[in-house]
Amino acid sequence: MKRILIIDDAATVRLYHRGILENAGFTVVEAVNGLEALEHVANTVFDLYLVDINMPKLDGYGFLRELRSKDIPQAPAIMVSTEAAVNDQKLAYASGANLYLIKPVRPQRLLSHVLTLLGLTLPNPDHSL
Amino acid sequence: MAEPLTINDEDFLKFREFFYRKTGILFEDSKRYFVDKRLLERMNATASENFRSYFTMLRFQTSGEELQTLINAMTVNETYFFREEYQFQCLVNSMLTEIIAHRKTEIPIRIWSVPSSSGEEPYGIAIYLLEYWPQLRNWDIEIISSDIDTSILNRARHGRYSARAVQYMPTILLNKYFHRDGEYFQINQELRDAVEFTRINVTDAAEMRTHRNFDVIFCRNLLIYFDDLSRKQTAESFYDALNPGGFICLGHSESMSRISALFRVRKFPEAIVYQKPWGMK
Amino acid sequence: MTLAVVNVSPIANKKFHSLLIKTKSEIEMALTKAASQPTTIEDERQRIRDQAGLLIALADSNPLVRRWAARDLLTYSNVSAALVERLLIETEPSVIEVILTTLTRIGDECAIEGLIRCLRTENAMLRNAAIEAMKLLPDEIAPFISHLLNDPDPDVRIFTVDVLESLRHPQVESWLIRVITEDAHLNVCGAAVDLLGEVGSECARPALLALKQRFPEEPYIQFAADLALTRIAAG
Numbered sequence: 001m002k003r004i005l006i007i008d009d010a011a012t013v014r015l016y017h018r019g020i021l022e023n024a025g026f027t028v029v030e031a032v033n034g035l036e037a038l039e040h041v042a043n044t045v046f047d048l049y050l051v052d053i054n055m056p057k058l059d060g061y062g063f064l065r066e067l068r069s070k071d072i073p074q075a076p077a078i079m080v081s082t083e084a085a086v087n088d089q090k091l092a093y094a095s096g097a098n099l100y101l102i103k104p105v106r107p108q109r110l111l112s113h114v115l116t117l118l119g120l121t122l123p124n125p126d127h128s129l
Numbered sequence: 130m131a132e133p134l135t136i137n138d139e140d141f142l143k144f145r146e147f148f149y150r151k152t153g154i155l156f157e158d159s160k161r162y163f164v165d166k167r168l169l170e171r172m173n174a175t176a177s178e179n180f181r182s183y184f185t186m187l188r189f190q191t192s193g194e195e196l197q198t199l200i201n202a203m204t205v206n207e208t209y210f211f212r213e214e215y216q217f218q219c220l221v222n223s224m225l226t227e228i229i230a231h232r233k234t235e236i237p238i239r240i241w242s243v244p245s246s247s248g249e250e251p252y253g254i255a256i257y258l259l260e261y262w263p264q265l266r267n268w269d270i271e272i273i274s275s276d277i278d279t280s281i282l283n284r285a286r287h288g289r290y291s292a293r294a295v296q297y298m299p300t301i302l303l304n305k306y307f308h309r310d311g312e313y314f315q316i317n318q319e320l321r322d323a324v325e326f327t328r329i330n331v332t333d334a335a336e337m338r339t340h341r342n343f344d345v346i347f348c349r350n351l352l353i354y355f356d357d358l359s360r361k362q363t364a365e366s367f368y369d370a371l372n373p374g375g376f377i378c379l380g381h382s383e384s385m386s387r388i389s390a391l392f393r394v395r396k397f398p399e400a401i402v403y404q405k406p407w408g409m410k
Numbered sequence: 411m412t413l414a415v416v417n418v419s420p421i422a423n424k425k426f427h428s429l430l431i432k433t434k435s436e437i438e439m440a441l442t443k444a445a446s447q448p449t450t451i452e453d454e455r456q457r458i459r460d461q462a463g464l465l466i467a468l469a470d471s472n473p474l475v476r477r478w479a480a481r482d483l484l485t486y487s488n489v490s491a492a493l494v495e496r497l498l499i500e501t502e503p504s505v506i507e508v509i510l511t512t513l514t515r516i517g518d519e520c521a522i523e524g525l526i527r528c529l530r531t532e533n534a535m536l537r538n539a540a541i542e543a544m545k546l547l548p549d550e551i552a553p554f555i556s557h558l559l560n561d562p563d564p565d566v567r568i569f570t571v572d573v574l575e576s577l578r579h580p581q582v583e584s585w586l587i588r589v590i591t592e593d594a595h596l597n598v599c600g601a602a603v604d605l606l607g608e609v610g611s612e613c614a615r616p617a618l619l620a621l622k623q624r625f626p627e628e629p630y631i632q633f634a635a636d637l638a639l640t641r642i643a644a645g
């Protein structure tokens with residue numbers, strides 16, 4: 001089963017994304033900031049990361065830079081943020097994001113991007129939302 | 130007969146704020162009974178008329194003697210030998226290996242065990258090094274251990290333990306490093322000489338200045354008594370007490386990830402610890 | 411070579427006993443050795459540690475010196491302005507952290523205004539750290555909240571809502587209700603409804619229902635508002 005790490009300091013956002021992903025059959029782990037996420041990364045292998053930008057302690061950019069510098073199997077990362085500015089997007093890609101989505105993300109849209117990045121096809125109808 | 134001594138809500142809040150400023154320790158409302166009981170004991174012992182007069186003495190006594198006595202009464206000193214032993218394994222198998230690999234000179238490796246409480250932790254570290262770190266043949270190690278509580282420090286220097294404190298210590302080590310003294314276990318003189326005990330308040334910047342150049346800090350089961358700001362402040366002081374590449378070990382219920390971004394998470398086979406990155410000033 | 415567990419005072423330059431172990435099992439007393447650690451501390455070599463000296467040290471080229479200056483300035487009064495000035499140009503994250511800790515401890519008006527200025531900075535690390543600092547100062551920050559929630563920049567409004575999180579202040583709920591009722595910006599409302607799920611009471615119900623009406627096509631708002639309503643109903 002594919003494992004996804006959600007990194008966001010807002011509890012409701014984590015819950016929202018978790019619901020969408022668990023419905024589609026993924027296993028989800030949560031972290032409240034970049035540092036906590038790195039602790040999870042030290043313990044567990046993930047297939048995809050869903051990363052917020054603005055977080056305390058270590059923000060999304062910082063997390064991705066640390067992650068990408070690690071000598072571990074790398075997985076795709078989706079950055080989700082309220083910031084629509086081009087600069088933020090550039091910085092996200094430069095930090096190692098594979099995709100940049102603007103919040104709030106609609107369930108179908110999130111799911112289809114996740115599936116594409118993981119090289120999977122759309123789930124069975126009974127798994128859909 | 131004199132009025133019975135009491136502590137009202139306002140007194141409690143005043144005292145809580147004062148004690149927090151002095152020690153970093155924040156008493157939640159749920160600790161009210163614990164706090165009142167000890168305060169009343171000290172008010173009785175000092176023959177104070179009421180809370181106000183006691184509080185005034187606490188704040189303005191130049192020697193600070195009563196404050197220290199009260200601190201001694203308010204701290205929770207619970208500890209035992211080989212608590213969270215996996216971190217000691219991590220020390221001898223992983224952390225020290227990395228430290229000596231980077232070491233260019235032969236200066237001693239310095240370990241700080243804070244808070245020491247009654248000494249089980251620093252003595253345990255010394256025993257672990259003697260038993261399980263063969264490199265001790267080639268390297269000197271200095272162990273410093275500190276606490277805010279002066280009476281517990283005296284007990285630590287003394288090194289006399291109940292059966293309960295040593296219950297997780299293998300018998301063979303118990304026989305080797307302790308001798309029986311009635312129902313107590315007395316740690317031997319060599320180990321007592323191997324650990325230097327000092328008094329420190331970790332939330333006091335001036336006191337923290339005098340403790341520096343450490344390679345490993347064990348700070349276990351202290352930050353749980355603090356609020357977020359005191360935790361952060363203490364972590365920042367530890368950062369400057371560490372050499373580059375130095376490690377910090379927290380208690381199992383404590384995580385640096387919610388306290389400070391200064392340290393890097395390091396995963397070793399035995400434990401997750403935090404590191405001041407190599408090359409950081 | 412002999413094995414040694416050495417005992418030394420943290421304040422160096424004191425004679426001490428050491429114990430030498432010849433074999434793994436054999437322990438015996440050994441020589442007295444001199445302390446090995448440098449006694450001068452880098453940042454102390456150069457400056458006097460009074461207020462004027464510390465303020466100069468705040469601009470030193472060595473981050474260690476800057477951190478110690480920022481830490482030690484806590485014992486002086488009227489230093490917030492200088493700390494804020496440094497904060498806004500400081501680039502080293504470790505120094506930023508220490509300055510923010512000192513400003514949080516001081517918590518005077520000048521410190522608060524400095525933290526608020528950080529909400530507008532482009533430096534994300536500084537901004538996020540300042541938001542964290544503000545969360546620790548509920549009473550001091552409260553008088554500024556209303557004003558910040560009216561800021562023309564939606565980002566500043568979102569950051570302000572972030573500050574409200576874990577701000578133990580009695581007015582938090584009414585501020586949040588105002589945001590979800592009046593703010594036109596989707597993500598500002600999103601952040602606010604998020605928190606209402608945690609702190610909301612019956613008073614928030616009408617505003618939450620109205621919010622759902624206002625953004626009928628937004629699954630996230632629907633989700634978050636429903637969640638808040640469920641939690642409120644559950645008490």
Ligand SMILES: C[S@@+](CC[C@H](N)C(=O)[O-])C[C@H]1O[C@@H](n2cnc3c(N)ncnc32)[C@H](O)[C@@H]1O
Binds near residue numbers: 329348
């Ligand atoms: C529960 S013991 C922990 C002992 C040991 N490290 C362990 O994990 O078993 C907590 C100790 O922290 C000490 N302490 C509390 N506040 C302190 C402070 N501000 N500075 C230094 N020590 C403090 C108390 O005196 C007490 O001995």
